[in-house]
Amino acid sequence: MRLIAIGRMKKGPERDLFERYAARLRPRLEMTEISESRGSAQEIRRKDAAALLSACPPNALVVALDEGGATPDSLGFSGMVERWLESGRPLCFVIGGAEGLDASLIERADATLSLGKLTWPHMLVRGLLAEQLYRARAISANHPYHRAARP
Numbered sequence: 001m002r003l004i005a006i007g008r009m010k011k012g013p014e015r016d017l018f019e020r021y022a023a024r025l026r027p028r029l030e031m032t033e034i035s036e037s038r039g040s041a042q043e044i045r046r047k048d049a050a051a052l053l054s055a056c057p058p059n060a061l062v063v064a065l066d067e068g069g070a071t072p073d074s075l076g077f078s079g080m081v082e083r084w085l086e087s088g089r090p091l092c093f094v095i096g097g098a099e100g101l102d103a104s105l106i107e108r109a110d111a112t113l114s115l116g117k118l119t120w121p122h123m124l125v126r127g128l129l130a131e132q133l134y135r136a137r138a139i140s141a142n143h144p145y146h147r148a149a150r151p
């Protein structure tokens, strides 16, 4: 699995959070970082989209992280991840920069994923996604990391 994201992460709590879960994930979650571009908001979104997509293999199964995307619960997400992995296509998660993702990228994506209606800082989204991927894999493996019971 690969995470392709805008911006270069500095040392700090966001990086620690991402690395804590990424290190435990199987298959591994590799990271490709793309430098932030300059210009108007529209130009930045277009350049980011081109750079993000060119970092994905041509046959990639692209999952775009977007506030307006699908909102599965963790159990549902676990099933989605299993199906994506079973497809045999390189699985690429894409996170935008400060200006968000261009519509062309959302259209190209095979799936979209929202972490809720709130806007999260893009560096934090990396850690949130890595944790949810770890949880998804734990659910599939019946590992007790995920406690499904609710009052």
Ligand SMILES: C[S@@+](CC[C@H](N)C(=O)[O-])C[C@H]1O[C@@H](n2cnc3c(N)ncnc32)[C@H](O)[C@@H]1O
Pocket: 064, 065, 066, 067, 068, 094, 095, 096, 097, 098, 099, 100, 101, 113, 114, 115, 116, 117, 118, 119, 120, 121, 122, 125
């Ligand atoms: C700071 S946000 C961009 C906000 C931008 N105004 C927009 O409308 O997308 C940067 C990136 O983080 C990710 N992101 C932020 N909040 C998210 C959420 N609730 N669900 C999924 N992805 C999110 C998206 O990939 C987004 O492109």
